[in-house]
Amino acid sequence: MIKILLMGNPNVGKSVIFSRLTGVRVVASNYPGTTVSYTSGFMKIDGRQVEIIDVPGTYTLEPTCEAEKIASEMLKTGDIVINVVDATNLERNLYLTLQLMEMKIPMIIALNMWDDTKHRGVDINLEELRKILGIPVIPTSGLTGQGIKELVTNIPEAVPPSSPTRSRNERWAFVGNIIDRVQQISHRHHRWFERLEDASVKPRTGIVIAAAVLVCSFMVIRFIGESLISYLFDPIFNSLWLPALMKLSAFMGNSGLLHDVIVGKLINGEINFVESFGLLSSGLYVPFGMVLPYIISFYLILGILEDIGYLPRLAVLLDTTMHKIGLHGFAIIPTLLGLGCNVPAVMATRVLESKRERFIAATLVCIAIPCASAQAMIFGLVGKYGGQHVAIVYVTLFLVWIILGVLLNRLLKGFSPELLIEIPPYRVPPWGTIIQKLWGRIRGFLIEAVPIILAAVLVINILFVFGIFDYIAGFTAPVIKGVLGLPEESVTAIIIGLLRKDAALGMLALSPMTAKQMVVGSVVLTMSFPCVATIIVLFRELGLKDFMKSTAIMLTSALAVGGILNVIL
Ligand SMILES: Nc1nc2c(ncn2[C@@H]2O[C@H](COP(=O)(O)OP(=O)(O)OP(=O)(O)O)[C@@H](O)[C@H]2O)c(=O)[nH]1
Ligand SMILES: [Mg+2]
Numbered sequence: 001m002i003k004i005l006l007m008g009n010p011n012v013g014k015s016v017i018f019s020r021l022t023g024v025r026v027v028a029s030n031y032p033g034t035t036v037s038y039t040s041g042f043m044k045i046d047g048r049q050v051e052i053i054d055v056p057g058t059y060t061l062e063p064t065c066e067a068e069k070i071a072s073e074m075l076k077t078g079d080i081v082i083n084v085v086d087a088t089n090l091e092r093n094l095y096l097t098l099q100l101m102e103m104k105i106p107m108i109i110a111l112n113m114w115d116d117t118k119h120r121g122v123d124i125n126l127e128e129l130r131k132i133l134g135i136p137v138i139p140t141s142g143l144t145g146q147g148i149k150e151l152v153t154n155i156p157e158a159v160p161p162s163s164p165t166r167s168r169n170e171r172w173a174f175v176g177n178i179i180d181r182v183q184q185i186s187h188r189h190h191r192w193f194e195r196l197e198d199a200s201v202k203p204r205t206g207i208v209i210a211a212a213v214l215v216c217s218f219m220v221i222r223f224i225g226e227s228l229i230s231y232l233f234d235p236i237f238n239s240l241w242l243p244a245l246m247k248l249s250a251f252m253g254n255s256g257l258l259h260d261v262i263v264g265k266l267i268n269g270e271i272n273f274v275e276s277f278g279l280l281s282s283g284l285y286v287p288f289g290m291v292l293p294y295i296i297s298f299y300l301i302l303g304i305l306e307d308i309g310y311l312p313r314l315a316v317l318l319d320t321t322m323h324k325i326g327l328h329g330f331a332i333i334p335t336l337l338g339l340g341c342n343v344p345a346v347m348a349t350r351v352l353e354s355k356r357e358r359f360i361a362a363t364l365v366c367i368a369i370p371c372a373s374a375q376a377m378i379f380g381l382v383g384k385y386g387g388q389h390v391a392i393v394y395v396t397l398f399l400v401w402i403i404l405g406v407l408l409n410r411l412l413k414g415f416s417p418e419l420l421i422e423i424p425p426y427r428v429p430p431w432g433t434i435i436q437k438l439w440g441r442i443r444g445f446l447i448e449a450v451p452i453i454l455a456a457v458l459v460i461n462i463l464f465v466f467g468i469f470d471y472i473a474g475f476t477a478p479v480i481k482g483v484l485g486l487p488e489e490s491v492t493a494i495i496i497g498l499l500r501k502d503a504a505l506g507m508l509a510l511s512p513m514t515a516k517q518m519v520v521g522s523v524v525l526t527m528s529f530p531c532v533a534t535i536i537v538l539f540r541e542l543g544l545k546d547f548m549k550s551t552a553i554m555l556t557s558a559l560a561v562g563g564i565l566n567v568i569l
Helices: 014-022 066-075 087-101 114-119 126-133 148-157 168-182 192-199 203-251 257-262 282-308 311-324 329-338 342-351 355-368 372-385 387-411 431-466 468-483 490-496 501-508 515-527 532-568
Strands: 003-008 039-045 048-054 080-086 107-112 122-124 137-139 183-185
Touching (some): 003 066, 014 039, 080 087, 087 168, 107 148, 114 122, 137 148, 282 431, 282 501, 329 355, 372 515, 431 490, 431 501, 468 532, 515 532
Antiparallel strands (some): 122 183
16 A cells, blocks of 8 residues: 655644544644654545555654654655645755655655745745745645645655755755745734743743743633533532432342442442442542543643643743753653643653653653542542642652652763754644544543543452452551551552552542541552553653663652651651
8 A cells, every 4th residue: 555654844734734634633732742653544545545644743864862763764664755844934844855855755745834824924936946846835724724635636746856865064055045046034013922922931921921821721720620520520420320320229239249349339328439439330430520520621721732832932941940850841741741641741752852861751750740530539539638738749749750850860871952942833723623632632531541440440349359458458568557657458559550540549538548648648659650551651662671760769759758758747
């Protein structure tokens, strides 16, 4: 089958065009490095099925990071290249174009962001550009879909370019020459959001804006999450699901092994959605009633920030601070993604240049960044004891992130390269793509998390029945009780934490706990092993040796921090 590669610089709209061509929804955001591994999809051209591949963005064919390495390796397997070029940034984009042309693979150019050229006063002479390059150049807009059809009809016209092999300097000189001949920039007044663009990266105004953005995001996320719970999910569970379950419970005789596994244990004759721990009670309530509302609100706000183009500005602003913990400012993006789910966060560390930085960033995410599921439970369960306890959990995790980062930075050899990140303009977020992206992420949660939570609830029940858990609790008691000051049973929660953090935190709530124990328990749970999905990607991204190192750091710091909290609180 013919394989068509979508290649180009980061953040030029390859993923948006890919979705338009194949109907496969992939994540697109307004910052470089959204796509870090390739996605393939299919479409028909002249009645024949072809494969299209969304390749990670790259500036050159000499890779400087993992994502770019994937891009240059993909190139060897392609039959046709669609080079996506950002028309508002022609000069920088053409370097890769010339390099691609030297590979002699049939090629066609999608001159994307065409809609945006007018706002920016960029005028490109298409005829001249086509003549110079000798390959089809089609203006497109990923946003509106303009030109996509023409792009498709022109794919068969792609010809192997005739281009001499040039040196780096020769290429840049030729780019300059092309720009002189095809591009004219007219002067125009600064629009207000261009002023805002400047203000958000200048240190003084930038910090104020960053603080405002983060505080507002946090408040809006909580507001939406809590409203969804109290006005939508809780009413559904309490007035529709609960009566049905009570009937089932009565039908099953209100007790017994099967009853307890399916419906859960009755607490004072009632089903308690958190504590009963049956498949149909807690097994459904934890993912849908407690976690999903926060998943929805978190990803909605994150999606808006991503598409507006705020995140790379935050990266630049925090670069100096981030260097102190051995990271490049860009690592703030994986870190923020980690607040949703640690899996994409660990994947996103691929855009960091050195292995050392990737190790530090991935380890810090796994240890100190609670995912949305864990956070929803922290709010729901620790929050019952009062907001100050939730604050203690967050402050502790934040301190761990900083202190551990500084330590790792000191102890690991090597240095973190300077930040070279391209900052895209602010763009009005297209609601269509925001909703699509949100739906994709919610779907991901439902498909991956729900079955695992149900499995976790089942495992917990089995552990109970066979008393396996008393046995493990017995020999881990010195650490759990002695060092952490937690009830013996919390060891099950830690084991279940290997599967899912939300189910594990729910498990903690089963044994009567003081506020202090709940705080220590949540911190230890968040910091010790990430969930199974994260363990798998972490292992894949770091390799066995670094994975073991990361795990060792994780366990040591979880115990140390838990122990310290137990003493000082
Ligand atoms: N105005 C305008 N915006 C666009 C257009 N195409 C894409 N965008 C926006 O540009 C941003 C980048 O799009 P992506 O598809 O994620 O870019 P990408 O090339 O896949 O980026 P990487 O995966 O980081 O290499 C998104 O915010 C899109 O909504 C376009 O034609 N016009
Ligand atoms: Mg992409």
